[in-house]
Amino acid sequence: MRVSADARALVSPPAAFRDLAREPCSGAWVLMRRPLALLVAIGSTVSILAGGRLTARLVLDGAISFAFIPLFEIAALALVVRRMPQRAPFAHAVDLLFAACGPWMAWMLAASALASTVAAENLPRWTSRPRLWIVAAASAAAIAWFARIEFHVFRDGLARARAEALRDLALHRSIAWSAETLYFFGFALWPMIVGMLR
Amino acid sequence: MMPPARLAAAAVFAVSLAAGTLADRPPAPREIEVGGYRVLSVDLHTHSSMWSDGALTPWGLVLEAERQGLDAIAITGHNDILDGRVGQAFARAASRVIVLPGEEILSDPDYHLIAVGVRERVGFRQRAADAIDEIHRQGGVAIAAHPIREFWRAYDAAATARLDGAEICHPLIYGRQGAQQELEAFAARARVAAIGSSDAHGIGPMGLCRTLVFVREATARGILDALRARRTVVLGRGGRVYGDPALVRLAAADARLRAAVRPGGSADVLDAISRIGGIIGLAGLFLTFGIE
Numbered sequence: 356m357r358v359s360a361d362a363r364a365l366v367s368p369p370a371a372f373r374d375l376a377r378e379p380c381s382g383a384w385v386l387m388r389r390p391l392a393l394l395v396a397i398g399s400t401v402s403i404l405a406g407g408r409l410t411a412r413l414v415l416d417g418a419i420s421f422a423f424i425p426l427f428e429i430a431a432l433a434l435v436v437r438r439m440p441q442r443a444p445f446a447h448a449v450d451l452l453f454a455a456c457g458p459w460m461a462w463m464l465a466a467s468a469l470a471s472t473v474a475a476e477n478l479p480r481w482t483s484r485p486r487l488w489i490v491a492a493a494s495a496a497a498i499a500w501f502a503r504i505e506f507h508v509f510r511d512g513l514a515r516a517r518a519e520a521l522r523d524l525a526l527h528r529s530i531a532w533s534a535e536t537l538y539f540f541g542f543a544l545w546p547m548i549v550g551m552l553r
Numbered sequence: 554m555m556p557p558a559r560l561a562a563a564a565v566f567a568v569s570l571a572a573g574t575l576a577d578r579p580p581a582p583r584e585i586e587v588g589g590y591r592v593l594s595v596d597l598h599t600h601s602s603m604w605s606d607g608a609l610t611p612w613g614l615v616l617e618a619e620r621q622g623l624d625a626i627a628i629t630g631h632n633d634i635l636d637g638r639v640g641q642a643f644a645r646a647a648s649r650v651i652v653l654p655g656e657e658i659l660s661d662p663d664y665h666l667i668a669v670g671v672r673e674r675v676g677f678r679q680r681a682a683d684a685i686d687e688i689h690r691q692g693g694v695a696i697a698a699h700p701i702r703e704f705w706r707a708y709d710a711a712a713t714a715r716l717d718g719a720e721i722c723h724p725l726i727y728g729r730q731g732a733q734q735e736l737e738a739f740a741a742r743a744r745v746a747a748i749g750s751s752d753a754h755g756i757g758p759m760g761l762c763r764t765l766v767f768v769r770e771a772t773a774r775g776i777l778d779a780l781r782a783r784r785t786v787v788l789g790r791g792g793r794v795y796g797d798p799a800l801v802r803l804a805a806a807d808a809r810l811r812a813a814v815r816p817g818g819s820a821d822v823l824d825a826i827s828r829i830g831g832i833i834g835l836a837g838l839f840l841t842f843g844i845e
Contacts, residue, residue: 357556359842392842399831401608402573405755406617408824409573409831416613417755420602460839464832470756471828476790478757479724486728541604543631546659546677 361389365457365500368507375451376512381444389453390425394418400463404470404478423538428452431531435523436513443513451512458500462493502528556844562837565830573827579619582649585813588803590767590784593624594813595776596760597669598657598698598720598750601628603636605657608755611640617753618650621760622813625651625776627669631659632677653773657698658684664707665698667720667750670777681712689715694780696748699723700739701732713743717780722749722762722789733790740795746780747795749787749814762789763814767800788814 364371401417402409429449436448443451470478480486502524509520537544555563585592599614600607609617611628618626628637637654644652658666660677666684668675670693675684685695696718697708708716719740725732740747749762767784768775779785786796786804788811794801804810 357844358840359844361842362840389842392838396835396839399835401755403828403831405608405753405758406577406620407758407828408576409569409827410577411570411574412577412616413609413613414570416609416616420608420610420613457839460835464836464839467828467832467835471832475758476724476727476761479728479761481728482756483725483728538604539602540606541631542633543604543606543659545632549678 361454361457361460364454364504364507365461368455368504369511371454372451372507372510372512375454376443376514379444379447380450381446383446385450386446389450389456390429393425393453393456393459394422396460396463397421397424400467403467407470407475424535425453427534427538428531431527431534434530435527438523438526439513439515441514448513451508452505455501455504455508457504458497462497465493556841558837559841559844562834562841564834566834566838569827569830569834572823572830576821576823576827577620580622582624583622583809583813585807585809587767587807587810588800590769590779591771591775592810592813593651593766593768593771593776594622594760595625595627595764595766596621596623596751596753596762597627597653597655597696597718597748597764598629598667598723599626599753599759600657601630601636601640602755603630603639604633605630605636606754609753611636612643612647614753614759615640615644615648615650615652617759619648621758623650623760623763624771625653625766625773626759627653627655627667629655629657629667629669631657632674634671634674651771651773651776653776655693660684660707664700664704664712667696667698669694669696669780670773680709681707682709682715685712685715692777694718694777696720696750696780697739697745698750699725699732699736699752701725701729701735705739708739708742716743716745718746718748718783718785719743720748720750720762721795722747722787723752724757724761726762726790737795744783746783746785747787747797748785749789762787765796765804765810765813767797786810 360371398414398418402413406413509515509523601611628640630636634656641652655669664681668688671691688695694717749764751761753759765786766779768779
């Protein structure tokens, strides 16, 4: 049975992104399709975690709440792609980038499955130690896995040399994750920063 | 033409979404009167996704509060009140839920303090006692947020004497050993209103812990007056009841109040279909994305 490039990228990212690169495409739909799919997945996870069910209301609300993630990812990618001498169509680059989100998809499916099987009052246990370490370890694994796949977005999808791909990855991650962290934690970060400086 | 596997995944996801949406109805509003007071089910500590690391928008919090059978919520942004104002404006236009703008003042690593009913942001770079004074100057009430042992040092005698309430039921009691005893020990230090709050960030249901507030009028002002007068009851974990002793006796005799503190729940068949089918459908869509 054939599976999506997104799923194949989990196991063999070089081959998956070389295949995707052979299908150059552009246009508004290509630009939006994978970011929108990611938002549907995020909204569904929010719906199951917050409401205990999949509802249109919560899926939409979760998608709106986390729309900043694809927006910042795309904005950061635009900055990285500008530095490339030979540019692929931007919509194609965005499509390749979001095909690397498989580890986060696995993380969200696991979180949804956990929330579906645990009683509501026991969910907070997963935000306190010792279970929090399991969540942290799973998140760290997703980050490492995602970084490995995203490296191949640049290396094999956008045909960058190894060192360039590493630089692109570092730059993209530092811009996108900094912006997303600042946005998400917002005002709460200030006392933390002040506390650390004291 | 969509391949059959992708079509099947899309159908499973769509059916799951439809099942969950059908089940997504708020309970009928209850008007409970006990001992001459109207009893409101209230969650005074919730976070939105507007710079406060929540998972729902301010208006999403209001709709979810309706779904969970809450009469009122405070939207308490981290060191900010903008999302509380947005939620309040939405609720006035489109919901029966009373929204009190609020703030969770984070003075890490010292204290976390809930300001309910304030008009402006309260600064975090001040002692707890001074922050509470500022909250009172703005007409709000001050509630110690999840005052487990690590926050006790910030609440000196001056701060404790000024507090209006302290959270005694908080999701921490389900996740952290000894948290219940620490919250009880803190509440025993001062004459404060017993508060149950969910600290909702989107993991677990809003209103998991909630406060029964005995009001003379079902308005934001009525709730603030009742909190200042310590007219609250919290039905906690394992059947424990906290609050004003006279009201606790009234609450114990009234079965309706037990129902009023139960979150909307997610136990029926449609919910189960929506959750399990949703996960299977999403996984299927991921595996078949873009296949022609």
